Amino acid sequence: xxxxxxxxxxxxxxxxxxxxxxxxxxxxxxxxxxxxxxxxxxxxxxxxxxxxxxxxxxxxxxxxxxxxxxxxxxxxxxxxxxxxxxxxxxxxxxxxxxxxxxxxxxxxxxxxxxxxxxxxxxxxxxxxxxxxxxxxxxxxxxxxxxxxxxxxxxxxxxxxxxxxxxxxxxxxxxxxxxxxxxxxxxxxxxxxxxxxxxxxxxxxxxxxxxxxxxxxxxxxxxxxxxxxxxxxxxxxxxxxxxxxxxxxxxxxxxxxxxxxxxxxxxxxxxxxxxxxxxxxxxxxxxxxxxxxxxxxxxxxxxxxxxxxxxxxxxxxxxxxxxxxxxxxxxxxxxxxxxxxxxxxxxxxxxxxxxxxxxxxxxxxxxxxxxxxxxxxxxxxxxxxxxxxxxxxxxxxxxxxxxxxxxxxxxxxxxxxxxxxxxxxxxxxxxxxxxxxxxxxxxxxxxxxxxxxxxxxxxxxxxxxxxx
Amino acid sequence: xxxxxxxxxxxxxxxxxxxxxxxxxxxxxxxxxxxxxxxxxxxxxxxxxxxxxxxxxxxxxxxxxxxxxxxxxxxxxxxxxxxxxxxxxxxxxxxxxxxxxxxxxxxxxxxxxxxxxxxxxxxxxxxxxxxxxxxxxxxxxxxxxxxxxxxxxxxxxxxxxxxxxxxxxxxxxxxxxxxxxxxxxxxxxxxxxxxxxxxxxxxxxxxxxxxxxxxxxxxxxxxxxxxxxxxxxxxxxxxxxxxxxxxxxxxxxxxxxxxxxxxxxxxxxxxxxxxxxxxxxxxxxxxxxxxxxxxxxxxxxxxxxxxxxxxxxxxxxxxxxxxxxxxxxxxxxxxxxxxxxxxxxxxxxxxxxxxxxxxxxxxxxxxxxxxxxxxxxxxxxxxxxxxxxxxxxxxxxxxxxxxxxxxxxxxxxxx
Numbered sequence: 001x002x003x004x005x006x007x008x009x010x011x012x013x014x015x016x017x018x019x020x021x022x023x024x025x026x027x028x029x030x031x032x033x034x035x036x037x038x039x040x041x042x043x044x045x046x047x048x049x050x051x052x053x054x055x056x057x058x059x060x061x062x063x064x065x066x067x068x069x070x071x072x073x074x075x076x077x078x079x080x081x082x083x084x085x086x087x088x089x090x091x092x093x094x095x096x097x098x099x100x101x102x103x104x105x106x107x108x109x110x111x112x113x114x115x116x117x118x119x120x121x122x123x124x125x126x127x128x129x130x131x132x133x134x135x136x137x138x139x140x141x142x143x144x145x146x147x148x149x150x151x152x153x154x155x156x157x158x159x160x161x162x163x164x165x166x167x168x169x170x171x172x173x174x175x176x177x178x179x180x181x182x183x184x185x186x187x188x189x190x191x192x193x194x195x196x197x198x199x200x201x202x203x204x205x206x207x208x209x210x211x212x213x214x215x216x217x218x219x220x221x222x223x224x225x226x227x228x229x230x231x232x233x234x235x236x237x238x239x240x241x242x243x244x245x246x247x248x249x250x251x252x253x254x255x256x257x258x259x260x261x262x263x264x265x266x267x268x269x270x271x272x273x274x275x276x277x278x279x280x281x282x283x284x285x286x287x288x289x290x291x292x293x294x295x296x297x298x299x300x301x302x303x304x305x306x307x308x309x310x311x312x313x314x315x316x317x318x319x320x321x322x323x324x325x326x327x328x329x330x331x332x333x334x335x336x337x338x339x340x341x342x343x344x345x346x347x348x349x350x351x352x353x354x355x356x357x358x359x360x361x362x363x364x365x366x367x368x369x370x371x372x373x374x375x376x377x378x379x380x381x382x383x384x385x386x387x388x389x390x391x392x393x394x395x396x397x398x399x400x401x402x403x404x405x406x407x408x409x410x411x412x413x414x415x416x417x418x419x420x421x422x423x424x425x426x427x428x429x430x431x432x433x434x435x436x437x438x439x440x441x442x443x444x445x446x447x448x449x450x451x452x453x454x455x456x457x458x459x460x461x462x463x464x465x466x467x
Numbered sequence: 468x469x470x471x472x473x474x475x476x477x478x479x480x481x482x483x484x485x486x487x488x489x490x491x492x493x494x495x496x497x498x499x500x501x502x503x504x505x506x507x508x509x510x511x512x513x514x515x516x517x518x519x520x521x522x523x524x525x526x527x528x529x530x531x532x533x534x535x536x537x538x539x540x541x542x543x544x545x546x547x548x549x550x551x552x553x554x555x556x557x558x559x560x561x562x563x564x565x566x567x568x569x570x571x572x573x574x575x576x577x578x579x580x581x582x583x584x585x586x587x588x589x590x591x592x593x594x595x596x597x598x599x600x601x602x603x604x605x606x607x608x609x610x611x612x613x614x615x616x617x618x619x620x621x622x623x624x625x626x627x628x629x630x631x632x633x634x635x636x637x638x639x640x641x642x643x644x645x646x647x648x649x650x651x652x653x654x655x656x657x658x659x660x661x662x663x664x665x666x667x668x669x670x671x672x673x674x675x676x677x678x679x680x681x682x683x684x685x686x687x688x689x690x691x692x693x694x695x696x697x698x699x700x701x702x703x704x705x706x707x708x709x710x711x712x713x714x715x716x717x718x719x720x721x722x723x724x725x726x727x728x729x730x731x732x733x734x735x736x737x738x739x740x741x742x743x744x745x746x747x748x749x750x751x752x753x754x755x756x757x758x759x760x761x762x763x764x765x766x767x768x769x770x771x772x773x774x775x776x777x778x779x780x781x782x783x784x785x786x787x788x789x790x791x792x793x794x795x796x797x798x799x800x801x802x803x804x805x806x807x808x809x810x811x812x813x814x815x816x817x818x819x820x821x822x823x824x825x826x827x828x829x830x831x832x833x834x835x836x837x838x839x840x841x842x843x844x845x846x847x848x849x850x851x852x853x854x855x856x857x858x859x860x861x862x863x864x865x866x867x868x869x870x871x872x873x874x875x876x877x878x879x880x881x882x
Contacts, residue, residue: 339600343593405586431618432587 003136004030007123009115012040014312014324015143016099021332023106032115032125038099040145042321045165048095052088053192054352061195081173116281120305139307146273146313153240160243161267174198176264178250180238182209184351186270191353194230201231201262203238203252214363214412221357221414224394241267275314301331323347350419355395358422361410361429373403377459379451381415383467386446392416397455406434417448424452435459469518471538480507484651485530492524508655521545529648588617595624602628652746663808668844671803672852676860678819678834681705696761704763709862711735711756712872717855719847721788723809738787741774748774751787801837811846815839
């Protein structure tokens with residue numbers, strides 16, 4: 001029987017990063033993956049494939065609606081959806097191959113099969129053929145991730161009523177896609193199909209979309225997506241989804257209690273994700289999941305059983321690939337006797353709609369709730385030369401800073417390239433920069449980053465230079 | 468006005484050193500707040516305020532004071548200033564930092580200008596925070612910050628951790644001299660050592676012991692012993708036990724001269740030399756002859772911990788009829804220990820080293836230790852001292868003899 005210092009169960013961004021860091025620190029490491037390919041949800045049915053489709057559909061959308069403005073005539077425009085999906089699959093494959101290469105490079109043993117605790121130090125791996133082998137280990141990192149949440153009153157047949165996983169591998173563009181849930185996943189996939197010509201209706205229980213983000217972001221994104229043609233039914237409570245042939249009827253109740261019916265050919269259920277521990281045999285290690293399916297951990301991300309750690313979607317906190325990655329490295333270093341730290345307040349959140357939305361730190365509603373005296377600087381991209389040149393005029397950068405010290409407390413961006421711009425906010429806040437600090441740093445002209453500087457100028461002293 | 472005087476610390480102590488004040492002259496102190504620290508021969512002790520009030524120093528730091536001498540006055544009629552408590556606390560912390568440093572050769576730089584602190588002062592960068600956490604240095608304790616507005620850079624963190632590990636950045640060369648007042652303990656040790664040399668007819672005899680048997684016992688039973696008694700099976704217990712048995716055979720080694728008389732002891736109080744951060748102390752294992760091996764090991768551990776923490780009481784350090792000193796822990800191969808007066812002999816243990824020995828005409832590798840016995844020739848004859856050391860060697864090489872004080876078979880056939 002093979003024995004290891006560490007066995008990582010799950011090869012998503014949390015798991016494979018943890019394995020690499022463990023190997024770097026000299027531990028004999030193995031990684032167990034249920035599926036035939038490494039990479040987990042993020043690489044196979046999440047972040048990466050959705051970005052591939054978002055970019056493909058964005059190109060088409062630009063050719064269709066933005067090229068004319070630039071003086072480009074694109075007549076007889078068409079797209080091959082099958083090729084888009086094939087390209088996406090190619091992108092996924094090169095990423096999963098990349099992870100397999102990294103495992104080999106770091107001398108990490110890969111076990112394909114369902115990992116299950118026999119004891120706290122012994123893991124059984126059962127492959128697709130039902131063959132079982134056992135491995136011994138001193139320590140375990142649970143990185144089994146999450147899966148889409150189901151609604152008790154809706155049957156997901158994976159054909160007409162689908163989750164994000166199926167939505168990334170459809171064989172046709174829906175005519176009318178009904179999306180339950182106005183969160184990041186629903187909006188990203190809604191954007192893909194809306195750009196490719198589908199009618200898209202988003203039904204959201206709350207009175208706003210991307211509910212955890214700053215309200216200004218939520219409002220601006222709603223305005224832009226509505227303008228693009230996505231229909232939103234907010235404050236609607238979905239009560240069922242019935243498939244009849246090629247038609248799905250989604251029923252809901254509005255705020256007044258009136259019944260509303262939306263008919264489409266596909267219904268995407270995107271109401272969040274739940275931690276996944278099925279078949280893991282937690283009880284054999286002396287563990288159990290909490291009422292929300294999570295594995296409880298302490299500040300060192302160690303479970304109640306010493307030597308067993310858990311990271312990523314399967315524990316508390318935001319379900320984000322980069323949060324899981326930080327935790328993977330954190331646990332590896334902790335096991336090696338180092339004292340790493342994670343600043344959970346500094347983990348950015350991103351929605352890859354177009355324009356993109358990104359956020360880090362406190363929202364305005366957080367600061368109000370906590371009674372923090374703050375000031376706000378908001379600068380629209382529309383006022384930037386760069387934005388006018390490219391034609392991406394929507395959105396703004398909003399900087400929230402302490403009224404007392406000018407320290408930046410939160411950064412919220414909606415607009416082109418927000419996903420990449422947000423990192424300036426992360427770096428600034430990790431060093432506890434003041435808004436004025438940023439306004440005194442040279443920002444290249446013309447770039448979108450100037451909006452960050454201008455927002456800081458407004459926050460500091462209301463002295464924007466370009467507005 | 469209330470006088471704060473040197474209290475009677477212990478029966479045998481008549482003089483103490485005022486090692487440091489814990490408050491500033493003119494500070495307001497609360498009742499029972501420690502005012503100063505006194506150092507005695509063996510330990511240091513904080514002296515609390517007997518009343519609340521404003522302190523007026525009389526004695527200076529470093530003064531030697533007789534028991535009953537005035538340290539300072541406390542004016543209990545003085546009003547308590549607003550915010551006094553916080554201020555006092557701060558002072559105390561400041562003082563501590565100062566004292567923990569070695570004596571400065573240069574005057575400490577005092578920052579005159581009051582710089583307004585940024586909210587971000589002492590904010591460590593992400594990398595700096597990890598380095599500080601791992602070095603157990605709090606960000607607020609980092610003195611030198613070179614980042615913007617007092618932020619701690621990675622380099623600052625590395626330097627702070629290095630400074631804490633007391634790895635001072637050495638100058639290429641130095642011709643500085645430092646003058647430090649001798650501590651009470653050091654002074655006492657020096658006086659007693661010279662006294663011992665001058666007042667006894669001291670000489671040293673040597674032998675060596677083959678540790679094969681003791682090592683075998685420790686290897687075989689070490690784990691079980693540790694499990695049962697929660698203390699390691701060390702070498703000291705065997706040496707103490709062997710010494711007790713040998714002392715019973717040679718009572719003059721366990722005796723001392725008191726003017727015209729010789730005082731013999733029917734018990735063995737074994738003094739054990741222990742190195743502590745403050746210096747050498749010699750706590751006593753009472754009635755060591757009556758203790759089991761585990762009993763001795765436990766006592767040794769207890770005394771060593773107390774010594775390290777400066778918790779040994781006067782009682783635990785006085786008396787003793789014979790001393791064992793183990794220079795081997797520091798690597799000494801051979802030495803001539805000095806008698807701990809009024810005792811008459813001291814056993815020196817040394818480093819165990821594999822050496823080629825001739826056993827039955829063949830060269831064999833054996834774990835050997837040199838033994839030294841320094842003794843007062845006025846009371847112990849050469850024959851006795853040498854025989855005493857041979858007896859110890861014999862017990863250690865044949866541990867079964869320690870059970871009954873002689874070879875069991877010889878006892879059985881009454882040889």
